[in-house]
Amino acid sequence: SRVVQHGMAPMHRRPGLRALALALFAPAVVNAAALQAMTEFTASSAATIIKVEQYTVSFTTAVSGTAFSYKTRGYNPSSSAMTDRMAVGPTLRASAGDTLKVTLDNDLSVNNAGEATTMNTLHSPGTTNLHTHGLHVDSDDPQDNVYVTVAPGATHDYQYSITPDHMGGTHWYHAHFHGNTALQVGNGLVGMIVIADAADAIPSDLAELTELVLMVQKLEPYAVQQVAVEYGAADEAWTSTSGLASTIDSFWTVNGQITPTATVTQNQWTRVRVAYSSLDAAVQIGLSDTNNLGCVWKLLAKDGIYVDNAPRTLTTAYVAPGNRFDFVVKCTSAGDFTLTATAEAAAAGGGGGGGPGGRKLLQTAEILMTFTVGASAATAAGDLTVFTPKKPVYLQDVYDETAHGVTHVAHTLTLARADGGCAVNFDGTERQYTGVAHGTMSTGSVQAWTLSGNDKHPFHIHINSFQLGTDVVDTTGYYQTGDWHDVFYRPTGVTASKIYFQVDQHTGKAVLHCHFLEHEDKGCMAFITIDGTAEARVSGLAASALVTGTVDTTAATPPPTTDTTDTTATATSAGHQMKSAIVTLAALALPAVLA
16 A cells, blocks of 8 residues: 655755855855864763753854854754854763663744644644664663654653663764654754773774764755745744845854864874764765875774774765764874765756655765864874774674574565655555554564665664675775665665664664655654564574674674683773864865755
8 A cells, every 4th residue: 555645845945056056156264163072971870951942053254254144953052142153962972781861851932833733744843852863772762762752841851771782883863753853953953972882892092092073964044944934833933044145055064163173193093983964965975185195094883883894995985864984094294184075966857755866966075174184293103903893792794694594584675756755665565654563573583675765765774773785886895795874875886785684672663764854754754563572682693702803704604602802802991981182273165055
């Protein structure tokens, strides 16, 4: 059966040619600020309070090239009027075995009296909740339950039980109320989560590195306000365009700042954690070393899970809304290099209700931020230890039934074109969201899904990450067999149709959707009921220890059956904590406005 909501407006009515023209004539920035670290909270007995508030952000000519301001929403804004920086939620840090407590305090305006709340339409702009994107936790209250309703003026207490074997990694959180996710995330209701590495999980030389945490956002005020118009909200703060210069169509921020600058040290490695949020822009993030500083960057992890044989050669990072990646970088000379983003745009006439579709075109690379390499006479750091991390049971390889000793349960999933963006087709049943389960799967099973439609719609599933199989073809090397993800948007030129994952421990709803969030709001969402016994795991699999040196990932061998670490290969300690990076001020150029 197929249920489709008809008569929906197209996703974004954006003037693409106008934006391109504006991009060509964007004024240069004459000043820029040092990258600001986000506020951090570490798991403790007390709850971290995250307050959702309206505020006005203003960017000055000195920073943006064109002064502009507008009303928006944020987590814990420092005041009702912020200048040259957007509010970004506090970074939440926890370790395996911790209980992470969060109180969400909704201070948004009340919803319209008598407002219709029809499923798969835009509604209830003042209602909110929280999704911990990437965490392997329960989908029931008081954990990652995206069906919780936190009304204006209300609070909700979350308690996330980080499992004792949870892998360390980079994750994020954001608003996720079905009907206003695009509006709220598009306004900036985002923050980052870092789960610490266990002492025996990674090599000591990596554990000791200086670290930067970057929340990258592509913000589109006009597009968000066009979304808001569909709500018919009485509160003009959602829809007012006053204060926005006619030249502002979209802009990039890092930790809420436009083109900030960070300092790293010559001949020393720095670790960088990146999370990316956008309404509907898939991008390639690259390192631009136009000053020939001898910069090398290498990939550590994707979507909060280390790759095998890390650090891996990195040329470009493919990221869609929701993706994360971690890298290390080292430059042999002092000077400046930049991090850039190149967005994919839909060809004219493409797309299923507004999202990218048809032949995807790359736009001009835009500067996200500058890194200043400070001169140093210290002894140059050598190559980092190549390693495959300590892996918990739920991240053991399962893509090969024979090699890994598992039995696959096969399904098909397609994100199919439909009004409002897309619909979910699971095992031949295609429909937009109905609030009824689209299927079932059992704890302790190994899922093997054939995935399609994610070349136009980024596929995301909650709770259980998935890994790619042996059909991956990617000349850049960014996607490889056995890599783990929780969002997968297949770029042009990349082939990969199979995903595999364990249904591990957690029963309840496994929510999945397109991560172009207006598509999700308008029905491109489903859930699969996880039944069976809570805490059940896949039979025959066990945690594996840290391995240093290159591992042949093509060899068809079963995973190790012990989590006992080889002490000759590992030398980490609780004292190997990431240190705060030092940042300085430098001038940058304004990223051009994208369509």
